[in-house]
Amino acid sequence: MGERYETGVVIVGTGFSGLGMAIQLRKAGRTDFVVLEKAADVGGTWRDNTYPGCACDIQSHMYSFSFEQNPEWTRSFSPQQEIWDYLRRVTANYGLRKHIRFGTEMVGAHWDAEESRWHLLARNGDEYVAKFVVSGIGALHIPRIPELPGLPDFKGRTFHSADWDHSYDLRGKKVAVVGTGASSVQFVPQIAKDVAELTLFQRTPPWIMPKPDHAMPEWTRRLFRAVPASQRAYRNAIYWMLEARAIGFNGRPGLMKAGEWIARRHLARQVEDPDLRRKLTPEYTMGCKRVLVSNDYYPALTRDNVHVVTEGVTHVREHSVIAADGTEHEVDAIIFGTGFHVTDAFDSLDVIGLEDKNLAKQWQKHGMQTHKGITVSGFPNLFFLLGPNTGLGHNSVVFMIESQIRYVADAISMVERARAQALNVRPEVQDNFNEQVQRKLVKGVWTQGGCDSWYLDAMGVNRTVWPGYTWRYWLDTRKVDPADFELT
Numbered sequence: 001m002g003e004r005y006e007t008g009v010v011i012v013g014t015g016f017s018g019l020g021m022a023i024q025l026r027k028a029g030r031t032d033f034v035v036l037e038k039a040a041d042v043g044g045t046w047r048d049n050t051y052p053g054c055a056c057d058i059q060s061h062m063y064s065f066s067f068e069q070n071p072e073w074t075r076s077f078s079p080q081q082e083i084w085d086y087l088r089r090v091t092a093n094y095g096l097r098k099h100i101r102f103g104t105e106m107v108g109a110h111w112d113a114e115e116s117r118w119h120l121l122a123r124n125g126d127e128y129v130a131k132f133v134v135s136g137i138g139a140l141h142i143p144r145i146p147e148l149p150g151l152p153d154f155k156g157r158t159f160h161s162a163d164w165d166h167s168y169d170l171r172g173k174k175v176a177v178v179g180t181g182a183s184s185v186q187f188v189p190q191i192a193k194d195v196a197e198l199t200l201f202q203r204t205p206p207w208i209m210p211k212p213d214h215a216m217p218e219w220t221r222r223l224f225r226a227v228p229a230s231q232r233a234y235r236n237a238i239y240w241m242l243e244a245r246a247i248g249f250n251g252r253p254g255l256m257k258a259g260e261w262i263a264r265r266h267l268a269r270q271v272e273d274p275d276l277r278r279k280l281t282p283e284y285t286m287g288c289k290r291v292l293v294s295n296d297y298y299p300a301l302t303r304d305n306v307h308v309v310t311e312g313v314t315h316v317r318e319h320s321v322i323a324a325d326g327t328e329h330e331v332d333a334i335i336f337g338t339g340f341h342v343t344d345a346f347d348s349l350d351v352i353g354l355e356d357k358n359l360a361k362q363w364q365k366h367g368m369q370t371h372k373g374i375t376v377s378g379f380p381n382l383f384f385l386l387g388p389n390t391g392l393g394h395n396s397v398v399f400m401i402e403s404q405i406r407y408v409a410d411a412i413s414m415v416e417r418a419r420a421q422a423l424n425v426r427p428e429v430q431d432n433f434n435e436q437v438q439r440k441l442v443k444g445v446w447t448q449g450g451c452d453s454w455y456l457d458a459m460g461v462n463r464t465v466w467p468g469y470t471w472r473y474w475l476d477t478r479k480v481d482p483a484d485f486e487l488t
Contacts, residue, residue, distance in 0.1 A: 001125060002122065002124055002125030002126035002127060003126050003127070004126070004127045004128075004129065005034065005126065005127070005128050005129070006128075006129045006130070007032055007033060007034050007128065007129070007130050008030065008032030008033055008130060008131055008132065009025060009030070009032065009033035009034075009130055009131070009132045009133070009134060009412070010033070010034055010035075010036060010118070010120055010128050010130040010132070010133050010134070011025075011033060011034070011035045011036070011133075011134045011136055012035075012036050012106050012133070012134070012135050012136055012137055013035075013036075013037065013044060013135070013136035013137045013138065014035055014037045014039075014041075014042035014043065014044060014087075014091070014100060014136075015042075015043065015044020015045055015046070015087075015136060015138055016044065016065075016087070016136075016397075016398050016401050017044075017136030017137075017138060017385035017386055017401050017404075017405075018035055018037075018044070018134075018136030018385070019035075019042060019087060019090060019091060019096065019136075020065065020136075020385070020398075020401050020402065020405045021134050021136055021385060021405045021408065021409075022035055022094070022096050022099060023065075023067075023068075023090070023094050023096070023405075024405040024406065024408070024409045025409065026094055026095070026096070028409055028413070031099075033099060034099055034100075034101055034128065034130075035096070035099050035100045035101065036100075036101050036104045036105070036106050036120070036122065036128070037100055037101065037102050037103075037104060038103070038104065038105035038106075038123075039102065039103075040102050040103060041088070041102070042087055042088060042091050042096075042100065043084045043087045043088065044087075044136075044138060044141070045138065045141065046080055046083045046084040046087060047084055047087075048141065048162055048163075049080060049161070049162050049164075049183070050080060050164050050166070051161045051162070051164040051183060051186070051187045052164075052186075052187050052190035052191060053186035053187045053189060053190040054079065054080035054183070054186055054187070055077050055078060055079045055080060055186060056077055056078055056080075056083060057077065057182065057211075057292065057293050058077075058242070058395070058396045059076050059077060059238050059242075060073040060075070060076065060077065060078040060082070060083070061073060061076075061231065061234055061235045061238055062235055062238045062239055062242065062395075062396045062398070062399070063078075063083075063396045063398055064086065064398060065090065065398060065402065066235070066399075066402060067402075068090050068093065069224075069228065069231050069232070069235070070086055070089075071221050071224030071225045071228075071231055072221060072225075073216055073221075074215060074216060075213060075214065075215055075216060076212065076213050076214050076216065077211065077213045077293075101122075101126075103124070104122045104123075104124065104126065105122060105123040105124075106120055106121070106122055106123075106349075107121055107122065107123050107349075107350065108120070108121045108349070108350035108351065108352075109121070109133060109349075109350070109351045109352070109382075110351075110352035110353075111352065111353050111354060111379065111380060111381075111382075113354060115129075116131065116380070116381075116421035116422050116488070117129055117130060117131050118130050118131070118132070118133045118381065118382070120133065131381060131421075131422075132381045132382075132383070132412055132415075133381065133382050133383070134383045134384075134385065134408055135382070135383065135384045135385065135387075136385045136386075137349075138385075138386055139340065139341075139386070139391070139464070141162075141340065142340055142341040142348070143160040143161075143162045143163060143336070143338075143339075143340055143341075144338050144339050144340055144341050145160055145336050145338060146178070146313075146336070146338055148313055148315060148316050149314070149315040149316070150315045150316040150317055151316045151334075153316070153317070153318055154316050154317070154318060154319075154334065155318045155319055156319065156331060156332045156333050156334065157332070157333040157334075158333065158334045158335075158336070159333075159335060159336070160335075160336045160337075160338070161183040161184070161187060161335060161336065161337045162183070162340070168333065170191050170194050170195050170333065171194045171195070172194075172195070172196050173195050173196060173332040173333055174195070174196055174197040174199075174330060174331045174332050174333075175191065175195045175197070175198050175199070175331060175332065175333045175334075175335060176198075176199045176200075176201060176321045176329060176331040176333070176334045176335070177198060177199070177200045177201065177334075177335050177337055178201045178313060178334060178335070178336050178337065178338055179201070179202075179203075179336060179337035179338040179339065180200065180202045180203070180204070180205065180206055180337065181206065181290070181292075181337055181338070181339050182290060182292055182339075183337045183339075184200075184337030185206065185208065185292045185294045185297045186294070186297075187335075187337070188200065188297060188300050188301075188306075188337075189294075189296040189297055189299070189300035191335075192300040192303055192305070192306050193300075193303075195305065196305065197305050197306075197307070198303075198305060198306045198307070199306075199307050199309055199321070199329045199331065200301065200306065200307065200308050200309065201309050201312065201313050201321070201323070202279070202308055202309065202310055203310075203312055204282070204284075204289065204451065204452075205279065205280045205281060205282045206282065206289060206290070206291075206292045207259075207260065207263050207282050207286045207287075207289070207291050207292065208263060208266065208267070208291075208292045208293065208294050208297060208298070209259065209262060209263050209266065209291060209292070209293050210262070210266050210293070210295060211293035211294055211295050212293075213295070220234075239395070239396075239399070242394055242395040242396070243394070243395055243469060243470060243471065245394040245395075246394050246395070246468060246469050246470075248286075248287060248445070249287050249393055249394055249444055249445050249446075256285055256286040256287050256445060259286050259287075259291070260285075260286045263286065264281070266298070267280055267281065267298060270298035270299055270302070271298050271301070271302055272302070273302065276301065276302065276308060279308050279310050280298070280301070280308070282451075283450070284449050284450040284451035285445050285448070285449035285450060285451075286445070286449075287393060287445035287446070287449060288445050288446055288448075288449025288450060288451035288453060289449075289451050289453040289455075290393060290453070291393070309323050309327075309329070311323040311324040311325040311327070312324045316334070319331070319332075321334065347360045347363075347364065348360070351379065351382070353376075353378045353379035353380070353382070354378045354379070354380065354424070355378070357378045357379070359376065359379060362378075367457055367459055367461050367463055368387075368388035368389075368457070368463040369388065369430060369431075369434045370384060370387050370388050370389075370430065370433075370434075371425040371429055371430040371433050371484065372390075372404075372407070372433060372473075372476060372477060373386070373387035373388055373389050373390030373404070373466075374387055374390075374404055374407060374408065374477075375411075375423075375424075375425040375430075375485075376425065376430070377424065377425045377426065377427040377429075377430045378424070378427075379424075380422035380423060380424040380488070381415070381422045381423060383404075383408045383411070385401055385404050385405065385408070386400065386401060386404070388463045388464070389434075389437050389441075389462070389463060389464065389465065389466055389467075390404070390466050390473070391455075391464045391465050391466065392465065392466060392470065393446070393455075393465055395470050399470050399474070400466070400470060400473060403470075403473055403474045403477045403478075404477060406477070406478075407477040407478075407480060410479065410480045411423060411480045411485075414480055414482065415487065418487050420487040420488060421488050422487070422488045423485040423486070423487055423488075424485060424486045424488065425484055425485055426484060426485065426486060429484045429485075437466075437467055438461065438462075440467035440468060441462045441465070441467045444462075444465075444467050446462050446465055447462060
């Protein structure tokens with residue numbers, strides 16, 4: 001038996017979401033909260049992903065907290081280590097470490113209706129009892145590895161990009177890379193120059209735009225340090241530039257044609273071989289899958305030691321990978337750049353609400369549905385950050401997180417002001433929200449673009465992306481509407 005702890009609020013996870021929520025509570029003068037973290041340090045995605053070339057694909061001056069600006073970013077698009085350092089610095093600045101329980105993984109939670117409190121169980125046997133629970137788990141943390149026939153018999157090394165094996169020296173090795181998503185586009189150029197041979201198995205080519213990355217000049221960093229308002233102005237300019245992209249994503253795919261022209265020109269400039277260029281040209285509308293940015297991915301694929309295979313992997317042998325056309329590729333290592341469990345990220349959590357409702361089973365049956373991506377009917381006092389349909393294809397999710405942590409803090413204080421025990425979103429309010437979201441998504445490029453993507457669940461429904469402008473989401477979450485909830 002483990003220990004039992006009682007507190008006011010339990011936050012799960014220490015990525016941008018969990019840390020942001022903890023800061024919001026500290027700002028409200030609260031200290032009655034704990035943060036559960038399965039790992040030994042803060043950072044979430046930016047702690048876990050240490051593959052070569054890992055960096056953000058949104059400008060760092062936007063991909064950071066508005067209330068904790070960093071004038072010291074060395075590049076426009078910062079590398080992983082800098083973002084992780086930033087999150088650790090933020091943790092120290094707000095004195096959050098004393099609230100964090102490291103090495104504590106939440107495996108289940110159930111709502112006690114008589115007590116009006118949540119009981120959370122950790123893998124180590126500890127129990128946490130709290131009135132409110134905030135999930136900052138996020139969707140990009142459970143690596144997706146395809147179940148390839150013969151993979152368990154492979155004699156070489158295998159690993160996923162999110163669990164990079166730094167002890168394995170890739171120099172001089174024959175390496176297979178499976179998948180061409182955001183991670184592969186970053187690490188392939190880094191390892192291509194070291195390996196003897198790299199065989200890239202591509203199912204669908206991504207749209208890739210030039211990356212407008214550059215070192216931040218020392219004079220700008222001095223200016224941002226001395227005049228914080230200048231950094232805010234720079235951030236605002238980035239925000240509105242990124243926000244303009246939402247027009248093309250949402251019901252005006254014709255506008256994506258301009259982006260496709262830039263991407264095609266980028267490809268043509270960097271790849272001369274017409275056969276390779278044909279393999280790397282997408283046949284779906286830009287934006288249907290995540291749009292990537294890179295200046296060195298295409299040049300890496302033109303190297304003599306790199307081969308792009310568009311026939312899928314059928315099975316694996318002890319020392320080789322077999323493609324669908326029957327060709328055998330001898331390899332020493334297989335690296336999976338195959339993304340994460342996104343639309344089923346919460347299936348492993350055992351969360352039991354009112355009337356013994358099981359959240360994972362409910363979502364498996366009906367799809368992930370929430371109100372504003374934050375609350376779920378039948379699960380009182382439970383809040384999600386970056387929950388269903390609040391991910392973005394065009395701007396910084398940190399902006400969405402900030403909208404949500406303010407909303408959650410407002411909801412908690414509303415319950416306490418009313419001297420109530422719990423708030424539960426009305427089912428008709430949740431249904432109405434989901435109908436509106438799905439109606440907009442049907443017109444968007446994710447549905448109309450002619451591709452299958454990780455945005456879609458097993459039923460082909462987009463449960464990932466927010467369909468529209470982020471400023472509209474900010475407006476929708478500025479204040480909690482008491483009429484949306486039953487207070488008990």
